[in-house]
Amino acid sequence: MTMLDIHNLHVRVGGKPILQGIDLCVNAGEVHAIMGPNGSGKSTLARALSGHPDYQVTEGEVSYEGRDLLAMDPEERAREGVFMAFQYPVEIPGVNNAYFLKAALNAIRKHRGQEELDAIEFMALMREKSTLLEIDPSMLTRSVNEGFSGGEKKRNEIFQMAVLEPKLAILDETDSGLDIDALKLVANGVNAMRSPERAIIVVTHYQRLLDYIVPDVVHVLSGGRIVKSGDRALALELEDKGYGWLEPEAAAAAPAAKA
Amino acid sequence: MTTATRTIEELANREYQYGFVTDVEAETVPKGLSEEVVRLISEKKREPAWLLEWRLKAYRTWLAMTEPTWQNVRYPAIDYQDIIYYSAPKKRPTLNSLDEVDPEIRATFEKLGIPLEEQKLFAGVAVDAVFDSVSVATTFRTKLAELGIIFCSFSEAVQEHPALVRQYLGTVVPYSDNFFATLNSAVFSDGSFAYIPKGVRCPMELSTYFRINARNTGQFERTLIIADEGAHVSYLEGCTAPMRDENQLHAAVVELVALDNATIKYSTIQNWYPGDKQGKGGIFNFVTKRGKAAGVNSKITWTQVETGSAITWKYPGCILLGDNSIGEFYSVATTNNWQQADTGTKMIHIGRNTKSTIVSKGISAGHGQNTYRGMVKIGKQAHGARNYSQCDSLLIGDQCGAHTFPYLEIKNTSARVEHEASTSKIDEDQIFYCRQRGLSTEDAVNLIVSGFCREVFRELPMEFAVEAQKLLSVSLEGSVG
Numbered sequence: 001m002t003m004l005d006i007h008n009l010h011v012r013v014g015g016k017p018i019l020q021g022i023d024l025c026v027n028a029g030e031v032h033a034i035m036g037p038n039g040s041g042k043s044t045l046a047r048a049l050s051g052h053p054d055y056q057v058t059e060g061e062v063s064y065e066g067r068d069l070l071a072m073d074p075e076e077r078a079r080e081g082v083f084m085a086f087q088y089p090v091e092i093p094g095v096n097n098a099y100f101l102k103a104a105l106n107a108i109r110k111h112r113g114q115e116e117l118d119a120i121e122f123m124a125l126m127r128e129k130s131t132l133l134e135i136d137p138s139m140l141t142r143s144v145n146e147g148f149s150g151g152e153k154k155r156n157e158i159f160q161m162a163v164l165e166p167k168l169a170i171l172d173e174t175d176s177g178l179d180i181d182a183l184k185l186v187a188n189g190v191n192a193m194r195s196p197e198r199a200i201i202v203v204t205h206y207q208r209l210l211d212y213i214v215p216d217v218v219h220v221l222s223g224g225r226i227v228k229s230g231d232r233a234l235a236l237e238l239e240d241k242g243y244g245w246l247e248p249e250a251a252a253a254a255p256a257a258k259a
Numbered sequence: 260m261t262t263a264t265r266t267i268e269e270l271a272n273r274e275y276q277y278g279f280v281t282d283v284e285a286e287t288v289p290k291g292l293s294e295e296v297v298r299l300i301s302e303k304k305r306e307p308a309w310l311l312e313w314r315l316k317a318y319r320t321w322l323a324m325t326e327p328t329w330q331n332v333r334y335p336a337i338d339y340q341d342i343i344y345y346s347a348p349k350k351r352p353t354l355n356s357l358d359e360v361d362p363e364i365r366a367t368f369e370k371l372g373i374p375l376e377e378q379k380l381f382a383g384v385a386v387d388a389v390f391d392s393v394s395v396a397t398t399f400r401t402k403l404a405e406l407g408i409i410f411c412s413f414s415e416a417v418q419e420h421p422a423l424v425r426q427y428l429g430t431v432v433p434y435s436d437n438f439f440a441t442l443n444s445a446v447f448s449d450g451s452f453a454y455i456p457k458g459v460r461c462p463m464e465l466s467t468y469f470r471i472n473a474r475n476t477g478q479f480e481r482t483l484i485i486a487d488e489g490a491h492v493s494y495l496e497g498c499t500a501p502m503r504d505e506n507q508l509h510a511a512v513v514e515l516v517a518l519d520n521a522t523i524k525y526s527t528i529q530n531w532y533p534g535d536k537q538g539k540g541g542i543f544n545f546v547t548k549r550g551k552a553a554g555v556n557s558k559i560t561w562t563q564v565e566t567g568s569a570i571t572w573k574y575p576g577c578i579l580l581g582d583n584s585i586g587e588f589y590s591v592a593t594t595n596n597w598q599q600a601d602t603g604t605k606m607i608h609i610g611r612n613t614k615s616t617i618v619s620k621g622i623s624a625g626h627g628q629n630t631y632r633g634m635v636k637i638g639k640q641a642h643g644a645r646n647y648s649q650c651d652s653l654l655i656g657d658q659c660g661a662h663t664f665p666y667l668e669i670k671n672t673s674a675r676v677e678h679e680a681s682t683s684k685i686d687e688d689q690i691f692y693c694r695q696r697g698l699s700t701e702d703a704v705n706l707i708v709s710g711f712c713r714e715v716f717r718e719l720p721m722e723f724a725v726e727a728q729k730l731l732s733v734s735l736e737g738s739v740g
Contacts, residue, residue, distance in 0.1 A: 050695050053687065078697040090692040094710030103706065104696035111697070143710065160696065 003028045003168060003199045004049075004069075009060035011041075011048045018044040020224035021060070028167075029196040033210055033235060034203045036221030037243040042203045043087060045221070046172040049201075050084040051077050064168065078104075079111035081167030085157035085174050092144040097156070098126060100144045101163055108164060129162040133189045150177040158189040169193065170201045175209040187212030207239040222246055286347050291340040294318060297445050300345050304414050304448075307421060310428075317434035317444030324438045331630040331662055332570050332599040334506070334543065342508060344446045344479070399463065407456040410465050413481055416452035423454055427485055431514035431551045431578070439510040439572075440547035443479045447512065450480035455490035455521075464720050466495040482513040486521035488554065493524040493720055506534075506569060511546045519554030519581065524562070526719055527575075528727055531567040538597025538626075541569025548575035549605075552584035552613075560587040561604065562718045564727040569598060574632065576605030579613035579641075586615040589715040593731060594627025594659070603633035603664075608641040608674070617648040620712050622731075623659035630662040637674040644671060650680040653711050655704070705732040 004026040011019035018041045026032050036042050048055040049062065051074035062069040069077060092100065105125075106116040117125065126140060133155055145153050154174050161169055171190065175183055190200065190213050202213055210218070210232065218234040219226045220243070227246050228234065288299050297318045301311040326337070403410050409420060416424050434444035451467040469480060486492050509531060517523050525548075534541025544567075550559035561575040571594075577586025588604035606615035621629040629652065637644045652661035663680055685707050693703030709716070709728050716724050 052691055074691060074694040075697055075699055078695050084695055086692065086695075090688050092689055092692070092707055092710055094713035095706055100693075100696075100706065103702065104693075104698060107697040107699075107702070164696070 001028050002026070002063075003065060004201075005061075005063045007061045007063075009045075009048070009062060010058045011044055012056045012058050013044060013054060017058070018224055019048065022221075022224075022226060024219065024226065026168075026199045026201065028199050029194075030216045031194065031200045031202065031213060033213075033215035033218045034201060034221055035205070035207070035218060035235065035238060038205070040221040041224045042205075042221050043172050044224075046084055046087075046170045046201070046203050049077075049170055050074060050082060075107070076111075078166075079108045083161050083164055083166030083169045085154070085161055085169070085171045087172040087174075087176065089145045089148075089153040089157055091146045091148075093146050095144050096140075097142055097144050098122075098140040101126070101160055104160070105164060125163060129159060132162060132192060133159050134185055135159050151179065151182040154178055154186060155182065155189075158186050162189055162193060165193075167197065168199050168201070170203065172203050173205065174202075175204055175206065183209065184212060207235045210235045220246055287343050288345040290343050292318075292342070292344060292446065296344055300446055300448065303345065303347075304417065306417055309425060310417060313429065313434060314445050317441050318446075320435045321438070321441040321445055324441060326438050330572055330601040331628070331632075331664075332572065332601050334570055334599075337506075337508060337543070339442075345448050347448075403461075403463075406459050406462070408459060408461055409452065409454040411452055413447075413450040413452045413483065416483070420452070420454070423485065424452070424483065427483055427514070427516055429514075431516060431549045432512050432547050436547060439545040440512050443481060443510045443512045443547070447479045447481040450482040450511070451484075451496075452482070453484045453492065453494065455484075455486045455492045457487045458489040459487075460490070461492040464493050464495055466497070468497045478507075478509045478511070480511045482511070483516075484514070484523060484525070485516045486518065486523050486557075488519045488521060490518075491522045493526070495526040495528070495720060495723055497528045497530070506541060506543050507532075508543050508545065509568075511548075513546070513548040513575075515548075515550035515559055517550065517552050517554060517557035517559050517581075517584075520556045521554060522558045522560075523550060524560045524720075525550070525575070526723065527561075527563040527565070528723060528730065529563065529565045529567050529571070530730055532569075533567045533596065533598050534569040536596050538569070541598070542567065544568035544571045544573065546573040548573060549578065550576070550586070551578045552581055552586060552610075553578075554581040554584070555610075556583045557581045558585040558587075560589070560718065562589040562715065563591070563602075564715070564719070564730065565590070565592040565600060565602060566730050568600075571598075571600040571602050573602050574605050574634075576607065576634075577615065578607045578609065579615065579644075580609045581613075582610040583612045583614075584610055585613070587718075588615075588617045588619070588633075589718045590619045591622070591712045591715045591727075591731065592620070592629055592631075593622040593624070594629045595624040597626050599628045599630075601630040601632055603631045605634040606636070606646060608635075608637045608644040608646070611641060612643040613641055614644070615646045617646070617650070618714050619648075619650045620715055621650075621652045621661055622655065622708060622711070623652065623661050624655035626658045628660045628662070630664065632664045632666075634666040634668070635676060637669040637671050637676065639670045641671050642673050644674045646674075646676045648676075648678045650678070651711065652680075652682040653708065654682065654684045701732075708732070 002025055006022050006024040009019055009022040022045060034042050034045060044055060048057060057070055102122045109116055130137060135155060145156060148156060174186060178186060202215060215232060218230055218232060220228040288296055297314050301314055400410060432440050435441055453465055455461050484494060515523050515525060531542035531544055552559050559577045565571050575588060579586050586606050592600045592602050594600050603619060604617055617633055619631045621631055623629040631650050633648060635646045650663050654661055661682055665678055667676060669676060685704060689707055690700055690703045693706060694700060708731060716727060719727055
């Protein structure tokens, strides 16, 4: 079943066009990797899908479970099951990590007509999920991301994802800044969440993450467009050859530049 | 305009919930201030001669004083002859029990969430309710009296415990202290009085709830709390007022005295009417609060959450006289719309090894102007004195302002004084992060602000911390950008 259908998506950031016509279809149960050189628009795609106010959609449609995703506020997207693991998770001083997550979970549950979890039920859930990612319980009582190392921040994102159980998870360069052990932990967390009901979009610069989270489809972004799609072999090929060999294809895909 | 900005504006525009007026018959003195009026107030309260003398000395001193202008606030000139200095609900001459409180007034406090029936109160909180110029009810008195604790209105204390009042009145804030305190000394009408005897730990929170009701009336209450040797007490005051187009003056004085090994914790949740969105009306909250940590190892803690008033001018301070005495000041002050606050503290170190801690959190939104003004003074004899000050400002939107004026005066070389300050904005990224997790912008702002204030909220008595957090979210409604 199609979960996410992106058609001809154009996005500007600060007036500058970044995405210039993305077409992408993601089905429930699939893992898609979005790869591409720096500045190709990978993270822009992730942020536009999550509804970041700085990312202005100028053209195109996005349908999520048959609904117009672009018409929804970011919080509504979240409550409907769209989750983004941030490339740079934000610190919120003085706000307890567990408290934050409980507020988020209950906002989502309320939206879905489920009963809100009380403190005891919530703590039980936290314990279960934190074991999976080997999260130190003290991390839960610290302020949201404050004083966390880069690796801890990324693990915390995946931990939040595990607790919130989204339908569509978008990981924005979750592997950047992770050492190999942390990378494996994060990958295990993500793999544990793979299910026929859930779709995952992994945005990454490097193929390395894909050794651990094996994608069903790999897309290569260049110049704000998907220039090539393929299976896992494409990622390996990219590792071998770099992104340079795709440049001509990118140029061919672009409409003729105005003189 | 971003959604965040919109929500903040909606937040800011939420109505003040306590702006209703109660229709009670009141007994007032004629408008204006004169020696006559001072005498009249004293007479109405059947005060002893020494107290009238004290008031008159204050009044004469006040006549020669000029209103201070150094504070970083702007307001139209106050016409002191256009204020009613005494207004009291008409009532039977004496109240034998709480049941005799005027039903209209009782209903007012019910509406404010302050029921006066003891069984309905928060378990463990005794309340003194002050309506305009007088105290209308004090709960749990008998229970407290069993421990020798005196908790009553100031007027009753003058009648029933004149020696104690006379011994301590004006010993922390002298009648000549400053323009507004001196005015208060001349015309103060009522307030709360508490005395905790030697070695007694007060088993419940003492609380005073102040309500301004009458029009054109100033409220000049005076509170005096004495913790005798080894005594402990936690005290909380709350305040609201009706919405009125004109400004109303509130010039209170609070004096605290902590003797050897005594502890006083004084918490304020100030929610006077702040004025409307255009800055019309609201309370001028010009208050002098000071504690004297007179004894060895004594401790005074001020915690304040200031969300109301058109203008707030107050510097709850501590005179650290006793050796090893401790003074603490924890403050959250918010200014939204056109509110102005110039607030902070004074820590005067006199004794040896005295310690003070200052944590100030200023939140400015709308066109609000928020000033922290704090003084740390280390005297010549204050060997080993230590102070730590932390002053944080949070800006919401780009029309507001935050200002910090720390004054340090150090006369002893063994002193250690630290000052940290920061200014930050709630940024869109924080809000977006919260929204991406499913929280509304409004909830995101509340969460971020309450995180910012956490160090102060955790100093509040449990029952009130939640209340303070709610109040803060209401007062900031409509503010992030």
